[in-house]
Amino acid sequence: MAGNRQPPLDLLLVAGLVILTDIFVLVPALSGSFLRTVFGLLLVLFLPGYALTAALLPAKKDLEGIERALLSLGLSISIAPLMGLGMNYTSWGVREVPVLTGLSIFTLFICGVAYYRRVQLPEDEAFSVTVKTSISALKEEFLEEHGSGADKALAALLVISILVSIGSLAYVIGNPRGEEKFTEFYILGPDKVAEDYPTEYVLGNSGTVVVGITNHEYRTVDYTLEIRLQNRSLPLPEDQKYISLENNESWEEPVTFTPTIEGKNMKLEFLLFNETEKSVPYRNTHLWINVTKEI
Known part of the structure; x- marks a missing residue:
């Protein structure tokens, strides 16, 4: 049972970012903002996959935080095209608002499933995210003496992959191609x-x-x-x-x-x-x- 548990900050943040994305896309006064692009990329490339990862792997022992982030990227890249393919066979078609609605509903629903699965576990076994624990995990991963060199190299490769992905997104945002008319x-x-x-x-x-x-x-x-x-x-x-x-x-x-x-x-x-x-x-x-x- 939930008892006096702390709220799942990571899931609350995901839900909040989904809602912010909807606002920046649907509200005309905000739709021209740079943040619309940032939130849109997060919704397409990270948030659905993170929610699904949290639902499938609710325990700490299931997967480490860095691996979770990379898996979230991979799942999101798979979810978005499948969502578009499904929309193509509906009367709405592959259009901005229907796809946005589909991704938003999917992500929020899966966040609810992830929260339900976490509260079924003892609090010390359920995965959770805080700034303090994240920093501690990174220090332990790279600075402590335990663990093999191969494990540390793999962890470093995962971090570099995530940073390269983020850097690539930043470059695309900062150097957009000419808009198709x-x-x-x-x-x-x-x-x-x-x-x-x-x-x-x-x-x-x-x-x-x-x-x-x-x-x-x-x-x-x-x-x-x-x-x-x-x-x-x-x-x-x-x-x-x-x-x-x-x-x-x-x-x-x-x-x-x-x-x-x-x-x-x-x-x-x-x-x-x-x-x-x-x-x-x-x-x-x-x-x-x-x-x-x-x-």
Whole structure:
């Protein structure tokens, strides 16, 4: 039982960093801060793995602190791609907010599991982290005479690996590559999932799909949306035809259109133009539809 145990400072710190990451990513006033990148890297490269390591290895004897840190890095590097792969098969897709939400929920839940497993152990056997014990462990590892030279060399290699990883991250943060500029453009079915698209129509009747646009161009862009059936434009309301989005702003609305010609396997195109090129679509997608006369 927990009794009068000290709170698990390491797990509380992990949970706090997850919440701070969410705040710095989701709050517009903070999303441009340098700390957003720092917290984001921690969430992707360390926090999920640390929580999972704590849950799998709750006892002190299971693993030393330095080895735990290295294992946390390795597990996190595995968890983040798997989370993205799973999101790819959902209606949310591999987007910033869904992946952030998934990693945050996973890390906080596993922190809870880790705490539960620790309190099942006697207090002197459960793994815990304090500044004093961490310094003492490092001194004992490198300065005391016990232990073989191979053990000390391995410990030194682990510390160097962690420092190199941290240094590499710092270099990447301090020397970012040029930001990739792009626009997301997609269509969804009426239920906002990537399936059940309306493909069978009666001439004169309308159909609806959900059109989504997200601006990652690092500037405000004025878009023009056009729908063409067999290269013939279909009318759209002005507020859906002309769309202006700021950087990182999204637009996702049901768009209703009415096929004007009859035919089978006709190409229904959704074309997105930007402000600099009005003749060639900047982004495009399409459906194949059938339109029959009403009997």
